[in-house]
Amino acid sequence: xxxxxxxxxxxxxxxxxxxxxxxxxxxxxxxxxxxxxxxxxxxxxxxxxxxxxxxxxxxxxxxxxxxxxxxxxxxxxxxxxxxxxxxxxxxxxxxxxxxxxxxxxxxxxxxxxxxxxxxxxxxxxxxxxxxxxxxxxxxxxxxxxxxxxxxxxxxxxxxxxxxxxxxxxxxxxxxxxxxxxxxxxxxxxxxxxxxxxxxxxxxxxxxxxxxxxxxxxxxxxxxxxxxxxxxxxxxxxxxxxxxxxxxxxxxxxxxxx
Amino acid sequence: xxxxxxxxxxxxxxxxxxxxxxxxxxxxxxxxxxxxxxxxxxxxxxxxxxxxxxxxxxxxxxxxxxxxxxxxxxxxxxxxxxxxxxxxxxxxxxxxxxxxxxxxxxxxxxxxxxxxxxxxxxxxxxxxxxxxxxxxxxxxxxxxxxxxxxxxxxxxxxxxxxxxxxxxxxxxxxxxxxxxxxxxxxxxxxxxxxxxxxxxxxxxxxxxxxxxxxxxxxxxxxxxxxxxxxxxxxxxxxxxxxxxxxxxxxxxxxxxx
Numbered sequence: 001x002x003x004x005x006x007x008x009x010x011x012x013x014x015x016x017x018x019x020x021x022x023x024x025x026x027x028x029x030x031x032x033x034x035x036x037x038x039x040x041x042x043x044x045x046x047x048x049x050x051x052x053x054x055x056x057x058x059x060x061x062x063x064x065x066x067x068x069x070x071x072x073x074x075x076x077x078x079x080x081x082x083x084x085x086x087x088x089x090x091x092x093x094x095x096x097x098x099x100x101x102x103x104x105x106x107x108x109x110x111x112x113x114x115x116x117x118x119x120x121x122x123x124x125x126x127x128x129x130x131x132x133x134x135x136x137x138x139x140x141x142x143x144x145x146x147x148x149x150x151x152x153x154x155x156x157x158x159x160x161x162x163x164x165x166x167x168x169x170x171x172x173x174x175x176x177x178x179x180x181x182x183x184x185x186x187x188x189x190x191x192x193x194x195x196x197x198x199x200x201x202x203x204x205x206x207x208x209x210x211x212x213x214x215x216x217x218x219x220x221x222x223x224x225x226x227x228x229x230x231x232x233x234x235x236x237x238x239x240x241x242x243x244x245x246x247x248x249x250x251x252x253x254x255x256x257x
Numbered sequence: 258x259x260x261x262x263x264x265x266x267x268x269x270x271x272x273x274x275x276x277x278x279x280x281x282x283x284x285x286x287x288x289x290x291x292x293x294x295x296x297x298x299x300x301x302x303x304x305x306x307x308x309x310x311x312x313x314x315x316x317x318x319x320x321x322x323x324x325x326x327x328x329x330x331x332x333x334x335x336x337x338x339x340x341x342x343x344x345x346x347x348x349x350x351x352x353x354x355x356x357x358x359x360x361x362x363x364x365x366x367x368x369x370x371x372x373x374x375x376x377x378x379x380x381x382x383x384x385x386x387x388x389x390x391x392x393x394x395x396x397x398x399x400x401x402x403x404x405x406x407x408x409x410x411x412x413x414x415x416x417x418x419x420x421x422x423x424x425x426x427x428x429x430x431x432x433x434x435x436x437x438x439x440x441x442x443x444x445x446x447x448x449x450x451x452x453x454x455x456x457x458x459x460x461x462x463x464x465x466x467x468x469x470x471x472x473x474x475x476x477x478x479x480x481x482x483x484x485x486x487x488x489x490x491x492x493x494x495x496x497x498x499x500x501x502x503x504x505x506x507x508x509x510x511x512x513x514x
Contacts, residue, residue, distance in 0.1 A: 125464060126464045126465070126466070129463060129465075129466045129470065130448055130451070130452075130463065130464075130474075131444060131447055131448040131474045132444075132448050134474050134478060135444055135477065135478070135481060138481070169492070169493075173488070173489055176488070176492070177485050177488065180437050180440070180484075180488070181481065183437070183441060184441045184444050184445075184481070187388060187389075187392055187441050187444075187445050188389075188441075188444050188445040188448045190388055191387055191388040191389050191448065192448055192449070192452065194387070194388065195449065195452055195453075206386060206387065207382060207383045207386045207387075208386075209383070209386045213386065216388070217387075217388045217391050220388040220391065221391060221392070221395075224392060224438065224441070228434050231433070231434065232430055235426070235433070236426075
């Protein structure tokens with residue numbers, strides 16, 4: 001208890017969290033959940049379900065993992081740090097939650113990439129020819145770079161404090177860029193898959209706007225709205241976690257406490 | 258001269274503009290110019306050139322107007338307000354420059370939409386079926402709404418000062434959202450056009466990555482990098498034009514002075 005109080009910044013103890021944050025955060029969670037449900041339903045029902053055998057059904061994991069990991073889990077991990085009720089708690093704990101959720105999002109994204117590469121290999125389709133794949137690969141590459149840089153700079157004790165404070169705005173900007181690129185990748189990917197899936201089959205063509213097209217287009221709009229609400233939360237200065245003077249080296253806290 | 262000095266905020270008179278802004282702004286201008294050159298070259302050479310007769314050649318204006326208006330001119334207009342050498346000049350002048358350039362960007366975007374709608378009508382292709390078209394139309398609609406709201410709130414004397422100060426962060430956020438949506442629309446649009454143009458013709462298929470595909474994919478990457486540099490400029494607090502206490506009603510300045 002004494003240990004926990006050590007980390008409570010005096011002005012935070014009686015602070016009431018802004019209610020408007022919780023409205024936006026709940027909206028974000030609700031939209032994120034809808035995105036995961038919609039993409040799972042699209043892949044699971046209209047695209048034929050799932051398998052891990054190099055067939056079209058293996059490809060179907062790709063949109064599910066990318067939307068769930070690279071957009072929804074990534075987005076939630078980016079704002080979880082700003083939940084006002086956590087401001088009075090140890091910053092190091094929330095650094096680990098932020099970094100841990102981001103790692104899970106990164107693993108899902110890599111698994112999503114593996115699903116599509118494996119499908120291409122089995123079907124002898126060339127890798128990385130479309131603009132969607134170029135932007136998507138840059139997004140995951142930038143995300144991996146950002147995660148490793150974040151770990152080395154903000155969690156491990158190998159970087160000086162002046163470097164952390166200089167890097168923080170770059171970390172926030174680069175994180176926002178990954179989110180924007182992930183939205184761009186998802187929208188171009190859903191559009192591309194609908195063209196291939198509807199126009200390259202015996203289904204109704206994309207331009208006749210069958211129910212599948214309306215459903216997946218609506219998924220795209222949901223993703224865009226999710227991103228907009230998330231970026232609104234990130235843009236609000238008053239919703240940033242206030243700076244506290246606790247340990248800068250959370251991974252060494254065990255030795256220090 | 259006396260009139261001009263009235264608008265000079267005391268702390269700005271001897272202020273030296275940050276050089277790093279000009280590096281980023283020049284990079285932005287250079288990338289924007291490259292985007293316009295690349296999209297003009299793609300439409301003008303690989304897609305067959307331009308016409309205004311309902312044919313494929315009328316469609317070719319669509320990417321040129323959207324990239325030039327909705328991305329490049331829109332982006333430059335968003336940051337022109339932040340050029341440090343203008344901070345000592347009348348804010349009202351730069352409000353008009355910002356609004357005027359935005360109007361030009363909006364007109365180019367509407368012309369770009371007209372080109373594709375007219376092409377669809379002549380070729381009996383249904384309108385607005387793809388996710389690209391849904392996101393693109395939302396983008397231009399949001400841009401038009403933002404422009405009218407900006408005009409009514411920041412240029413015309415019909416809104417009180419408290420409303421302006423409350424609206425300003427929303428105006429900045431909404432403007433950033435339009436930019437992000439315009440990037441998303443352009444990337445999904447270039448991807449879609451490459452699939453239709455290469456896979457639906459006697460040209461080499463998209464997945465064999467012919468020179469046209471490499472060129473247009475590279476245009477997409479240029480657009481993404483342009484957007485990232487622009488968003489970096491917009492994210493820097495120290496590059497925001499400082500608040501001054503001049504007239505809030507620039508369109509009435511003629512009557513007041």
